[in-house]
Structures are given as C-alpha cells and as structure tokens.
Amino acid sequence: MDFSLNEDQELFRKFVRKYLNDQEQTKVARDYIAGNVEAVKQAITGVNELGCMMVNIPDDYDGMGLGKLDLVPIMEEFGRTLMPGVFLETSAFAVPIINQFATTEQKQQYLSEVASGEKAFTIAWLEPSRSYTEKGIQLEAILEQEQFTLNGMKTQVADVAFAQYLIVPVRVNGEVSIIVVDKETPGLTITAQKGFDETRQLSSIYFDNVTVPISALIGPLGDGWGILQEGLLSYNAAVSSVCVGAMEKIIEVASEYACIREQFGQAIGRYQAIKHRLADMKLSLETARSLSYYANWALETTSEDRVEAICSARIFATQAFVEIAAHNIQIHGGIGFTEEIDCHLFVKRSRFYENYLGTQAQYYDQAISALGWDAATKAKEHENLLIS
C-alpha cells in the first residue's frame, strides 16, 4: 500500500514550483491578460526547459517515457499559478491520442516536436451548435485524392497563440474523424473572441477550403469519436490535478489572510464562520486530490474502474474548485472583489474548466454508464418488455 507520489515526482514538483515562484506566480497570467504574449511565451519556454513537455512522451521520440502520474505534480503546479498555455491540451490530450492511435511517422513528427518544446497543440472542437456531443461535430471534411478539404467553423478554441497544431474533429462521409491541422494552413482564419477568463484567450476558427493531406488523419477514418473519448480520459484526469493545485493555493492564501485580517478586534480566522468554511474547503481539496491521484493511477494502469474514477475526479474537482474559489472571495471580503488581488482569477478559471471539453452533466451520465447502472436499468426494461 503506497498511495502517494514518489520521490522523483515530488522532486520534479519542486523544480517546477521554484521556477514558477521565480516567475512571480500569477504574474505570467497577468502578463497574458495585459496582452504581453511574448512574456508568457518566454515563461513557457522556461517551463519547457525543465522538461515538462517531455514527461509522458516515449523515449523513442525524445521524451522521458514516463506516465500519467508523473504529470500530476506538474499539473498541480500549473494550477497553483494559473499558468497560461496549452499544456493540458498538448500533454494530456494530443500526446496520449497520438501515442495511442497515430502512425510511427506521425509520432516521429508530432511527439518529437512537442518533446523539444518547439510546438504544441490545442483543440478545435466546439461549433456553433455549442455542444460536446457527437452530433455537435458537423465541420465537413471531404476526402479526395489523398487530401481532406475542410469547410466550416470551430469556436472557443483556447490559446491558439501558444499552439502550432489544432486537433480538429471533423465529419468525413457522415462519420467523425480526427485531423491535425497546422494553424498556418491557407484558408484558415483565426478571430479572437472575448472571453470570461482572461487567462485563456479564445478564438473562432473559420475553415474555408482548407486542404490537409491524408497523413494528418489520426487513427482510422470514422473512429474519431472513440479517439476523442480516450483523449478526454487523459484530459480529465489531468484537469482534476490542475484544479487541485489551484485549490491548494487558494486555501493557503485564504488561511493566511484569515490569520492577519482583523475585525471586531479578532483575526477573522477565529470566527467559526470563516474557520469552519476553511476546514470544509480543506477537506474538499484533499478529497479532490485523492480522487485525482487515483484517477491518474487508474489511467496509467488501465484499471477496470478508470472511466468512473476519472469522471468522479473531474466532476468533484471542478465543482470543488468553483465553490472554493467563490468562498475565497467571501473570506477576503471587499478586497476579494477587486481586480487587484488574485481571487477573481481563480473564480474565472474555475468556471472555465466547469464545462470545458464536456459538461458536468455529460460526465455524470458517463460515470453512471460506466458503473453499469444504466445497463442494469436497460436489462430490466428489456426484461419487462419480454414479460409484457
């Protein structure tokens, strides 16, 4: 029995934390808000130099060949500082599906480029239908003469500025397939969208007869929905870690503030309204952490219960993050309501993850289904059908 990160993982965490502390933590996120993309790119370069992007890339493609659990401390640290960028989209979505479904040539290209920190991915999924369902994928790709021609629109694509490639779910002959598109391909137009969470820059992407070689197809034609589901498992395990890191930071800051801020001659942390709220927050944090560790372990070991474990971690952690970020403002009082201190940045990010790459309700359904509770019902319904 050993339910903890190992020493190497904790050591890696220390490096990342030290580096991000040197970057003055949320200052990078604030640079991004201020439009200083170059400063952010520099900070990301530093992160890459630590090897963060190499972690889960196989040795053969210049990576470290480590697993999902090794990403956990990194993701937590990114969460602590609300680090801008497409780490999640790249390391926890693109890399795993490429690793699992792509050809050797594709791996050679994409994974090596990621490992070197040269290039990164983001995900162009949502369309004007605004839904993460299979039906919501309508962007049409016509396959002729070894190339796809894409026409349509994607929306709310995150942080294209830091990504070279887009993972684009498309519809080919009525079925979903996954294509990697270079953002500089002719015919592709990127338009910035105003976003709620200013630490994530959203864009609409218009595809006007964008042609892509068939070599950009990931996995077999028509298997796209299944591939996305695999990508989501990795992503959701990782995003739960990001949320854990963010909550950890919030609770540190809020506890500290509760010790120094006085009203009615007492540190506010002495009032049980504040004190017990913080205790509840801490319990939620540690529960989210346990669930997220386990989710990543289940993913790494392809444990039988990995789907329900990952959905649980995702639902619990994102929900707890939303609540804790909100409590943090109340604990801070008026000052927490200003742009000046970081409280609001955490609130905004928490809401960003809430329904990003799938709604909470969808994950409830997925977990219920994975636990066989649907099946039991269906079996029973079927039985009734036979009887009546």
Place this chain on the structure above:
Amino acid sequence: MDFSLNEDQELFRKFVRKYLNDQEQTKVARDYIAGNVEAVKQAITGVNELGCMMVNIPDDYDGMGLGKLDLVPIMEEFGRTLMPGVFLETSAFAVPIINQFATTEQKQQYLSEVASGEKAFTIAWLEPSRSYTEKGIQLEAILEQEQFTLNGMKTQVADVAFAQYLIVPVRVNGEVSIIVVDKETPGLTITAQKGFDETRQLSSIYFDNVTVPISALIGPLGDGWGILQEGLLSYNAAVSSVCVGAMEKIIEVASEYACIREQFGQAIGRYQAIKHRLADMKLSLETARSLSYYANWALETTSEDRVEAICSARIFATQAFVEIAAHNIQIHGGIGFTEEIDCHLFVKRSRFYENYLGTQAQYYDQAISALGWDAATKAKEHENLLIS
C-alpha cells in the same frame, strides 16, 4: 397589500395553541407511541370541540364555511406538537374533494359527520407497487348491480384508528375512480404495520370481496385521477403549513438550548457554527412560511399559479423540515440522539412527509409542467420534428 393571516385566524391559532399547551404539547404524540390510543382520542375530541374540523366545511353542512387560509394556523399548531391524527387527510384531502365532487347527499352525510367531529377520513392509496403514480392504482372494483366489489390490497394507510372512512382509489373497468369505504365493512381486514415514525400508525388493508354501494363513489366514474390531483393540491398546501409549525417549534427549542448549554465556558449559541446554522434555519423557516401562506392563498383564490405555488411550498417546506430536524439533533449533541427528548420525533415526522402522497421528484415534475417548461420543450421538439 396585506400578506399576513388576519386577526380571526391568529385568534383561532391562540385557542389551538393554548389547548395543545394544556395537553403538554408532544405528550399526546408520546401517548400514541406508548399505545395509549384512548388518551389520543380524548385529545382529538378536545381539538374537535374547538371547531378545528368545522373550519372549511360549508355552513349548510354544519361547518364554519371558511377557507383554506383559515386552516393554516391550525395546521401550523398541529405541526408544532406533532399532533397525531388524520386532520390533514380529513380536512385537507377528503373534505375538499367531497366538497368539490360529491353529491348533495354525500356532502350531507360525510361533511356533517366531519364537522361534528364524529367521523374522520384517511387515505388508502399505496399498493404493493409502492408508487403514487396512476399506474400504481390497481385495486380492482367490479361494478355490478349498483354496487362495487373490491378485491386487493392497500398498504401504509395512516392512522386508521382515528378514521371511520377510507378514501380508496380503485380501478373500475381499467380506469381510476374514488370510493369511500367504511373501515368496518365486512371483508375488510386491517393489519398493523411497523413504522419508522411511531407518531403515525401504518396499516395494510386487505379487501376480500368488500362490497360498497354505488353511492360511495365520489365524482364521475373514471375521473378518479383528476379528483386525486385536486385533493393533493389541498393536502400539499396544508402539509406545508404543518411543516412550518414543526420547524418553528424546533427553532424555538434549539435556540433556547443554545443559550443555556455551555461548552468551553461559553453558551454554544455564541459559536458561529451553531449561531449561523440557527440563522440559516430561521431563514428557511420563514421562506417556507411565505411559500405556504401563498400556496394556501393561491388555492383559496384559485390563482393561475396555484399548481406551481403549491408544489413549491410542498417541496421547499418538507425538504427544509428534514434538514432543520437533522440540524436540531446536531445542535443538541448527544442528548439530541436519545429517545428522551423530542428531537427524534421531529426527524421521524419530517421523513414521513417527505414522500407521503407523492414523491419529491413527482412534485418537481408537476411544478415544471405547470410552469410550462415542459410545454416549451415539447413545442420545440415538435417543431424540430416538422423541420427534419
């Protein structure tokens, strides 16, 4: 604008409260638990002498000819003391449907008997299917030669000891009808069931070729489901008042206890964990009260929004009662966990109402439907159907 009970209603409340205080409040309920049914009957006789059962019966049938709102203070007072009996079933279910749907002869008989305090009603609805849906009503009544013959079983019928008549939803020729059955009719067997809330005695009732004259049919044949729905509106408006009374009493007792019980040299009411919980409880109570007043007003005035108003009051008040009764135990600590003091009686009663005569989920659906949110969806679905 006057959103309050009037002086007469508040005066009636005083009489009832004085009487129930003289009965030592929950002592009547405890007598019932101890099996002392006679003592309870005596207390009920006293209540009847105050005129409680006459309130909403028309003058023509020896009643006071008052409305739904006049029942509110009485129901609240019954809630405060967890008064055993079938007041709700009689005054807030049987009387309204008889008043609305019965023949003059039926009214003459049943309503006069209720007004005089001579006889009362309870409701024999649930069957082994355990559901309050229309489908759940399967007890068969065969109509031949001006009489019904009933065969089947009802379960969890409340407090038959205090009722002479049963409101029995049955199925005649496949459709639901409502029949009044005297509990002393031959062929009818009443078997006590062990219950969770010992202040309500449950029974199974077996119908073995029970014959009832056609004059016991309430409303037209086959209209039973609609009649039940009307009965439920009255019942639910009233039960929300019962819950309000119970919560009011709990909060009085808990506040008092929080002022006198000391730990760590302080009255526990000085700790915000207790203090803020009580404030939250008080807010829930007053909200439940507002919703229940309005529900009864909407019922009395057949206001357009009466269905959603009554469902809201019912859902909110029963749920708040469950939560507040539970908090009460935690505030009392260990002593609240014993049979000795009343905390547990309120917990048990709160759970009794939770899904009595319809589940919370059913009332959610009913309110949603009444608000037209279903219709909007269905219209939209229909529209889509037309388009596709």
Place this chain on the structure above:
Amino acid sequence: MDFSYTAQEEQFRQELRTWLEENLPEGWLASQQLPSEEAELGQFLRKWQKTLADSRWAAIAWPEKHGGRNATLMEEIIYHQEMVRVKAPPLVNYVGLHMVGPTLMQIGTPEQQEKYIPKILTGEEVWCQGYSEPNAGSDLAAVQTTAVKKGDKWVINGQKIWTSFAHFADRCFLVARTSKGEKKHHGITCFLLDMNQPGVEVRPIIQMNGEHDFNEVYLTDAVAYDSEIIGQVDDGWRVTIALLMHERTGIGAQVFSLEQQFAELVNVAQTVTEDDQPLIAKPEVRKRLLDLYMNQRGSLLNYYRNLTKQLKVGHPGVEGSMDKLFVSEMTKKLFSEAISIQGHAGMLWEEDAVQDQGYWQKNYLYSFGQTIGGGTSEIQKNTIAERILGLPKDVGR
C-alpha cells in the same frame, strides 16, 4: 390576505409608467446602454436625475415642499417595481436622495437643510458615503480617519474605501474619529465634507468584472468647518445609524430585480440552444430552474410579508436582515446557475457572448459583491441569530 393594489396605487403606477415611457433616455428600452466613457457617464446620469427631479420623480418619499411627493410606503414599492421593470438608469445621487437628504431633514440644522437639500434633489451636488475603511469593514465603529480641530477648521486625515460614485461626488457624508472614547463607537463625528478640495483624492477600484463603481478616498489634511458637522461632535454614532435607517423599502429594488432576472433566465433557457435543442430541454436545467424559482418566489414573498408588518407597525423591522441575506445569496446563485447552464458557451464575454451581450457573465462576477457590501452575509446571520432568535453576542463584541 390580499395582494391587490388600491385604485389610488394603481393610478400612481400608471402615472409613473406613462411618465417613464415619455421621459426615459432615448432608445433606453431597447438597449439600456450607458456611456462607457466616465465623464460622459457622469453627465448622462446627472441629466437623468435632473429629469426625474423636474417631475418630482427623484425622491418621491420626500415632503412636497422639498420636491417630493410625500409618497406612501406602497408608492415607494411601486416606484421600485416600475424602475426595475424598465431597468431605469441608476440614480447617481442615490446616497443623497435616500440617505443624506432624509437625515438632514431629521437632524440637520435649518441652514444645512436649506443649503444642501435642493441640490441633492436635482443632482447638482452628488453625495457619497464615507463610512468603510480598510480596517473598518464589517466593524464599522473601528474607523480610524481622524478629524482634529485647529482654529475654526477641522483637519481630516485618513482613508475611506468602497465609496460608490465618489468619482462623481461633490460632497461626502463622512464618519471620522474626533476623540478616543471609552468604547470604540464613542468619539465619532459626522461631517458633510466638500469633495472638491485639494486634501481629497479619489482613486478608482476596478472590480473583478472590469467595471468601476467604487473608490478609495484619501484624505490628507482635508478641511471641514463646524457648520459642516451634522449632529453633535463626538456623538456621531447615532447619526451614522440614523443615516442607515432611512432606507424604508430595504432591499426591495433587489428583490424585484431578482424576480425579473429569473424570468429572463428562463427565457435564456428557452431560447439558447445546444444541438438545436433549447437548454430547458435538459432535465437538469429544468431542475436547477425550479430550485431558483422556489427560492426567488420565497425571497419575494418574505419581502412582502415583512412589508406587511412594516405597514402595520410603521417602521422597518430587523427582518430586513433576512431579506438582505436571502436576496444577495440568491442573486449570486442565480447568476452562477446562469453561467452553468450555458455550458462552455458561458465563457464568452460581452459582444461575443451568445446572449444579452454577456449580461449574465458580467453580473455573475458583480454578484460576488452583494454578499459583502451593505453588511456581509456573516454579519446578517449574526443579526438574525442575536436580534431575532435571542442568541448571545458574538466573540469580540
């Protein structure tokens, strides 16, 4: 029980409604667009208040001699309802009209009344309220701003915070410490401070939704005169409280706003689609909306019940703390749900939002202030527990 309005009340409503239709800023009903530039906004708001005042719609509860209508409580309620209905522009001189003016009428000297009241009504002089300080938030009596008598002047130093509309204000109802009393709420004095002087510096506070409603006010040797003291020196705590007591309709305006916002949210759920289905087609959305419905109805009905009591006893009761707690928490909840039900599309902002130019997103962020300003939810709970349920005083007090 009676939810109807008298014929006179209905006539009042109709008169106001007609007047609003004729006098709201051009195009207001269609878009409710306020000028984004601050100076322009100030002008716009002053002009709106002047328009109201000219027709005696600015301070209806004031006596007729001061330009009011001597309105009944129910007329004030109707006023709020109608203003919410058209989402009327905010009153730039809200503090003057609802707090300072009535306080002056109650305890100001005849000279003060004559000097200040007319300009409050027209918006010629906009007022702000100088109560909160960095270390005196919930604990209002802990004010540290000092006023020291030097010759015929009072010299004032300190810092105020959360001062709404200070950037438009000409005068400030300022609470300062003039002596160190035995208890901390002794030795406080209230000043009617001129904001247009060198010793007063106003710095904006930018809220988390990017807007600017509040300010810090730095006082560095600012000056006030004896004639600018309201009430007695060192006896300002009572004046401070008196000012807060003049809001006889409590949080009525927010209650009615919440009612309207809920209706609009249902509309969002019925019109915004996901996969060509309205959001309300999802069972969990309907469930969330019903929970909001019950609570929104509850907050409105609680308010009516407290109002009924107030109509009978003649003054607002401590139950107002329940109204404040509930409506502020519910407002937060409503806007939070508005974000959730939109799915990831709820992350779009302003003109890129799928609905109402991002109204829901912006107000979600703004709503965090509701459970802090005007007494935090924690303070409201203390009040409810202590003053309604009779529990003992909190630690530290």
Place this chain on the structure above:
Amino acid sequence: MDFSYTAQEEQFRQELRTWLEENLPEGWLASQQLPSEEAELGQFLRKWQKTLADSRWAAIAWPEKHGGRNATLMEEIIYHQEMVRVKAPPLVNYVGLHMVGPTLMQIGTPEQQEKYIPKILTGEEVWCQGYSEPNAGSDLAAVQTTAVKKGDKWVINGQKIWTSFAHFADRCFLVARTSKGEKKHHGITCFLLDMNQPGVEVRPIIQMNGEHDFNEVYLTDAVAYDSEIIGQVDDGWRVTIALLMHERTGIGAQVFSLEQQFAELVNVAQTVTEDDQPLIAKPEVRKRLLDLYMNQRGSLLNYYRNLTKQLKVGHPGVEGSMDKLFVSEMTKKLFSEAISIQGHAGMLWEEDAVQDQGYWQKNYLYSFGQTIGGGTSEIQKNTIAERILGLPKDVGR
C-alpha cells in the same frame, strides 16, 4: 503508487478469512442476528470475544506475550476489512482491547498489567470508558466527577454519560477530578474503577432508533484504591489523551463499512421496485448514487493516503480529523439518501420494511450519533482549521 498487498499480507488475510468462516457464530453470515434479550446478548458477545482470543484474533496488535500477534499496521487494516466483510459481531470489550490494554502496557505498573491485561483479552473483564459527563462533552477537560482521598480509599462522586457497554462492563477507565488546578485540565486523575460495587449505578440511555448502546453511570461514594490509579495523581490529562492515541487505524473500520454500505445501497436501488421498475431506473436516484459514490470513494482514498503517510512516519497524523469528519458526515448522508430513494416505503420498519428488515431505517437514525460521538463535526473542523491550516484558537479556549 501501489494499491497491492504483499504476499505476506495476502496470506494474513487468507488465514483470517478462513478462520472466520470456520469460527463465526452459527448462521452468522446468513442473518447477523444478535440476541435481542440483553443478558443473552452479553453472553453471546463475551463468547465471541473468547473465541477470538483463543485463536489470538482478539487483539492482533498486542505483543505475542500478551496474546496478540504483534501485527503490523497493514495487518490491522486487513483485519478491519475482513471483519467488515463478514459484518462480524461487535467486540464487547473494544475499550479494553483497543484503549485500556495498550495504555496499561504503556504506563501501567507491572502489577496492573498482570492483573488486568489477561482478562481484557478473553473478555472475562469487560471495560468501559468513563470520560464524558453531562457538562463535559466536547469540552472533556471540564469533568466534575470528584475523587477524594479518605484514608486508604478514594471516594468518587459524580455522573458519567455516553458510556458504551457499561451495562456489560466490569471495570471502568474513569477520569475524575482530584484537585482544582490552575487550568481545567490540571488536577485530573485516571482510575481503574471496579464497576461491581454498590456505589456504581448504570442506567440505560435509549437511542432514537430504539436500541441501547449507551448508559449513564452514577457514582455515589464509589470506591477506588491507590493501586487502581494509572499514571500519577493529578496528572491524568496526559493519560486521558494517551488512551485516545492508541487507535492507530483511526476510523478505518467505518471507512470500510461505508464502502460496503454503499455497495449494498446500490443493490437496494437495483432490486427494490416501484411500479415494477427498479429504483435505479429513476434518473434522480442514479444522480444521488453517483454523488454518494464520489464521496465514498473520496473518503476511502483519503484514508489510504493518510495511511500511507502513517506507514512512512510511524504514527497517525492530525489528518485523522478529516477522516473522522468526512466518514461520519458521509455515513449520515448515505443512510439519509437510503430513506429518500425508497419513497414512502422508506417509512416501514423492521420486518415490515421492504428491504433488509429495516436495516436502512434503523441505521439512518443511528447515524445521527456519528457526527456527535468521538468528537463532534464542529470539533473536527476546529482541529482541521487550527492544527492543519494554522488558524487561531477558538473563542473560549
């Protein structure tokens, strides 16, 4: 990260499992029916403990010389898992085995060890714990029971409450005040009191579920001797705390029980029907179950994480307060949901219940004690906030 057990641990598990299959009371696996008559129950439980002790399964963490197995922490964990799996009968001498015994080994005199320990193991002498008093619940140090030295005797007067199994107990680990110290936790002394004497009266407390686990103990000139003092006179607070520290597996047994109860609840939802449909066919039931699932998994995994830490540092951490808080609140929640999902059928009791002889109803009521006994949830939150997050001490302490 590694959730596997070593071969040795698996072997330990297998040995215990086999032993249980062979030695559980007859018919136990089928029905877990305890005798309802109290004297009979006492006999039954003593017999069960004797059976365990005879095979060295009563106190596995004890040294071999005292009849234990010198078990590792992981073996204790496995022990709990296996006991929960078969829903083994309770240990009538739990207090003796897990608290008094280890405390005696740590600080008892050789005579005390010799006199008491063997009989604890076999259940020949059942112990109870005399800590709580009517006015000393959460505030344990406020004990008022007095012990006064008269000649060679200590004369003890006072009242204890919440004393589990006192109605079966032969001895009591009693906390009494022997002098008035400067602070309230000074002047306390711990006695090994003989329960079988005229000055001790045990009165049952009937719980809200109708059962009898707890008692009041009235002490009227009860007598103890110097030889029955453990630790030093007036220095009992440390002994008091030491006793509570011997539970090295924390709330492990409850965590594993919760896991099992959740699985059983899913089974209820899958087998109990309404209108011929299993309850789990209702979307809201599935949603409730998933919420429980996440939290139940969370409580188990939190426990494993804290256990991992304990395995590394060698002693339990303050994180145990989080485990206690979570698992007790979750247990309440689980049984409450079990009532809800049954609909009105959840109001049936014992043999009339639709499932498990009313197990769910009875345990729902019992679960209210979980967030009170062993430190209320409020106390746990104070501990978490103060000792883990570093917040200041509560008022009054």
